[in-house]
Amino acid sequence: MPTKRISPSVPRAKAGPRAPAAVAEPAVTPLFQPVRTRRTFEAVSSQIREQLARGELRPGDRLPAEKDLAEQFDVSRSAVREALRSLESAGVVEAVTGLNGGFFIRNGKPTSLTQSVRDMVSLQQASIAHVTEARIELMAVAIRLACERATEEEIDAIEADIDYHTDLFRQGHGSRNTHSVIRFYQLIAEATHNEVFAAMVDALSEIIRGLLAQVDPRPRKDFMQVRRKVLEHLRARDAAAAAAAMTAHLKLINDYLESESKKAATKRTAARRAA
Structure with missing residues (x-):
């Protein structure tokens, strides 16, 4: 028969004046809970x-x-x-x-969205054509919102970015800094005053930046001319015209990327045959 554990008896003290009941402090709920999982x-x-x-x-x-x-x-x-x-x-x-x-x-934008899109492209779950199509549509909406919401200071910053690259052309060389090349789109996204748009534009622009790094990333003179058209419509707060100019600009870039990618592929094929 199992033995029960018996608590030792304690002599009972004589009853005296009852002390006021202590007020229990509220329990502090821990920020995190214990983990019970394999991973x-x-x-x-x-x-x-x-x-x-x-x-x-x-x-x-x-x-x-x-x-x-x-x-x-x-x-x-x-x-x-x-x-x-x-x-x-x-x-x-x-x-x-x-x-x-x-x-x-972190105070900044998470990079997980960029990595997710990049992984989709790497795993061939999404094509470059899908990325560029999404980017064109997204930037068309972004420039429309920027026309409504951008401050004069934000528009001045976009103009300064265009002037910077235009001056580089006048000096006879464009910027090979791919981060600098995509800054134009980030400035427009920031001018929407919508953090979700800014994160999405950032993610898709980073994918394009990676593609530009594989070819000649320097923006051509005609790219700057179209960007200035976008700026003019933005200053005029003409959303429809700005969206049309932005779409034309991005299609021009996509055509350039396709052309340069084909040239690079041809060179690689020729090099393999010559080896």
Whole structure:
């Protein structure tokens, strides 16, 4: 017969004046919950994303130290490190070194959208034609919104970008800096005052930037002329004309990319045959 554990008896104290009942402090709900899953790092990163979506975490916030996160999630420190690396790769957090360093929620736009589209192209789930088609339609809407919402300072910044590249042509050389070449589109996207548009334009422009890097990325003189047309319509707040000029500009770039890509493919084929 199993033996029951008996608590030792304690002599009962004489009743005296009853002390006032202590007021219980409200329980503090931890920010994160223990993780119980096979792929623990994914669950850790998922909870951090959820807290960000709920507003519990905001851009600029510092995450708890690795040791503290491991205790809150009840996982190994290696799982926390892997989760933080995945969030850093996605552009959700950034690592800051130094005395007050650590992992912080990023203020900038996540890079996961760019990487997702790039992966779709690499895995042949989407063609370059699909990317360029989406970009043309997206930029047409973006320039329409910019016509309604852009400040004069934002329009001046777009003009300064066009002037910069035009001056390079006058000096006899265009910019090979692909980040500089796509800045025109990013400035227009920012002028929509819509962060979703800015992120989407950023993602598609990054894909095009990668393609430009494989050919001659320098914008041609006729590209600058069409960009200036877009600017003129933007200053006039003529959304329809600006959208038409933007579409013509992007189609010109797409034709250029297709032509240069075919030339590069022909050269590669000739080189293989000669080898």
